[in-house]
Amino acid sequence: MKTGKTLPAAITIFGAKGDLTKRKLIPALYNLYTDKHLPPVFVIYCVDFLPEDETAFKLDLLAGINEFSRNGKANEKEWEGFAKNIFYLQGDFLKTETYTGLKGKLDAFGKKQKQNGSRIFYFAVAPRFIEIIAEGLYKHTICNRDGLDRIVVEKPFGTDLDTAKKLNRFLTKRFAEKQIYRIDHYLGKEAVQNIMAFRFANYVFEPLWNKKYIDHVQISVAEEVGVGKRGGYYEGSGALRDMVQNHLLQLLCIVAMDSPEFYQSELIRDAKVKVLKDIRPYTPAQVLKNVIRGQYTAGNVHGVPRLPYRKEEHVLSASNTETFVAARLFIDNDRWKGVPFFLRTGKSMPVQSSVIVVQFKDSPHKIFKDDITPNRLIISIQPELEISLLFESKVPGLKMKLKPVEMDFTYQESYTETIPEAYEALLLDVLDGNPTLFMRADQVEAAWKVVMPILDTWKKYPAKELHLYKAGTWGPTAATALLKPYAKDWFRLSAREDSIK
Template sequence: MVIFGGAGDLARRKLFPALYSLHRNQLIDQRFSVLGVGRSERSADEYREIVRDSINRYARVDVEDEEEWSSFVEKFDFVSLDVKTPAGYQRLREAVEERERRYTIPGNRLFYLAVAPELFGPVAARLKEGGLTESDGWKRLLIEKPFGRDYPSAEDLQAQIAGSFKEEEIYRIDHYLGKEMVQNIEVIRFANTLFENMWNNRYISNVQITASETVGVEDRASYYDRAGALRDMVQNHILQILMMVAMEPPSRLKPEAIHDEKVKVLRSLRRWRGDDVKRYMVRGQYTGGYLQEKEVPAYRDEENVPADSDNETFVAGKLYIDNFRWSGVPFYIRTGKRMEEKATEVVIQFKDVPKNLYFNKTNDLGPNLLVIKINPEEGLSLQINAKKPGTDNEVVPIVMDFCNNCQEESPEAYESLIHDALEGDRTFFTRWDEVSLAWKFVDPIRQAWDQEGADTLTFYEAGSNGPKEADALLIQDGFRWHSPYNPRTGSVVHGSPIGD
């Protein structure tokens, strides 16, 4: 495994801890080697100290046996080179081949690009020019997001990489797809007749997808102010979750069959342009406020953010999938920074029972909800209506709940993704046609906002649930955003359809 950016923040926070967890759980072959690549000069011992510090600070498992630790960390070494120049790749090839001989590795090479996006294409080309893509085993390329800045730039990047790697050798990471409950969506749907038979527009009134963060822009201002929430979250994470929720059952449990069904969702996704963007999409930016009784600054007051920035930190939208299963069902999405609570979740709201019946004379029954909690709580809750104990006919909502991480910590997303890449399983990586169609959906929205400028920007107070314009998207349809049941606090879902 060759990690470009081998001593960077991603490697320290995510990759080293993931590799160590895989090693401890015996999910990685003992004949492995990791070569970190970077510009700084480092000895093997210095690099191994970085790895140890990473494990001590960020790993979910502690080092308990020094002998076992030594057997793990001795597999790490470092190569100093400038990735923009061809000269260093000959030294890298020699280092790779020497490690393969030492550990009898059969030429299997995994190249991880934990570097700036503008280096993805040049590094892929240099790997081929330096002979590193030629071996007796397999070769695979792992790429972090963002994959392009829009469709034309993504297409250019794809062309550069395709000169060195085949599509089946390219693993584009969306770390949301490594999360336990995102991967569980397929099982919840297709392994339960109860849900799959009702997973359509006859029984579901709306779907809500939320990815909210309490943090601000932090140290990502230079990137984030050019990207915004639309590119940073909607184009990849939100649309990936939408595809998992809305896809048809695959013809077989093979990666290509699953990707085929996901692509069909994007092809059926109604695209917004011009006035449609004003009607169905909302963007916002946080102002100063309070989070957990602590005062936080406005986005424009954050370090390295221009004082007149009109970049969005919040996006909400109403989407439609124009196919037989989902015709007429609104998919409401929202994502934002400096929100009231950190939560990634999917809420499936089923249609109401008929009004004015015996149990619904006052038309105030809460809806049946299936809530898929992705992060930080992981689990599943189903809200139904039942008679309140001790009363004649008072109906109250009750929740049946499953908590996936209450008793035992779930594996980190990067553990699952690195393991899948080593096994050659591309199920939870993004295929090129998914990336391209996602950009084709997002680009017209971005263009409409750019043309209108600051006039399209709304504002919301830090520590709130976003701008009121996002609430209006649902209110006009008779719905409202849901905050789901929390298994740790026992609080029941609130929010219900708004009466006439």
């Protein structure tokens, strides 16, 4: 399906030799190109500090497509058509000539097309370069047309509320808010986008979507991987900053938000900000009661030995950095007051999975003695893209005997279309000037306000209540105790399958 956008597009990637460019950005742009979603006329300028032969650079990008693209190996003819529009520019982000050289290339491209086109600047760089590159673009008037020029900034967006506010002020003094696309790749996932369609296009669920009928909500993102070679970064981040402040809180917003009046970007983002502002702030004592932090020790993941976090590369031997967080949050508004939202994320866990579980309250008047399994709506983001509703049904036979069964929707069975990667959807939205799936400045700051009491408490009590768990397990037992009395354990897809056999 074509987008209908025909303006020329000049895409600049800062940090072109990094993993993000090779594994995600170029494969995504290539797939957009082969599916006829890119404008007919486009150019991709790849900027990085290191000298590089352009032919060798393109071959490395091709290897990235062949390894990481959802469509497998690139077609030779399509690759040639795509690659002729890629140019490598060696440039130090700290030096003026990098920006004057880039400006010359962009201006020449624009003059050749004889019409104004869009300019996209992707910051695939370490956070310390964000302000430096932004200043270079601003000072040299390279990104000054607020209707056509856009910057894309990867997380982490600040390290706390103060740094996030500072960065927002810095960027909004140089660019219009509508030019700034703060990207969270989780929001581009097909299953995440479908939550909104599921909620607001199927009115049958709306009367049930509130404190009267919903007992609690679980949002769980488990990662098999440890920190690997990211120990240096992770020591200054931890799971709360790395996952909860952005990914998990964004999922919570989509589940909990009120319906906007229209499907319009600012109305949707307004609704998400309102949810964040309504989350109950915690005192230090409430943090210690409602938030569990953990750190993995030595163990096995799929039978492969895993080092303890404190022995990973670039990690302090006495580190208290959390690799696991479980939290019980409350949204103090008319729809959700009193309903707990349980969030959990961790590294070195048994499987890679992202799942949202909406558990409904029990019937106030049970007439069957074996009516013991609560109704659940299960939204699986990974590994399977699936939405299922768990309900009780009579087992065929002469006696009234109940058994939980599922009504399933799976992408694989329902659609023949291939599912685009998150970065494809997000990059296309940037090209189209659609900010719906991107975080606004006030949304970023509201999310930081939710986690700041937790960060402040942990800073004040650095060694208090750090729960250890073996790599390859589901985290500390204290995280399970957090669920009581609402549930006995965290929902797991594997356990779900056992319960309905």
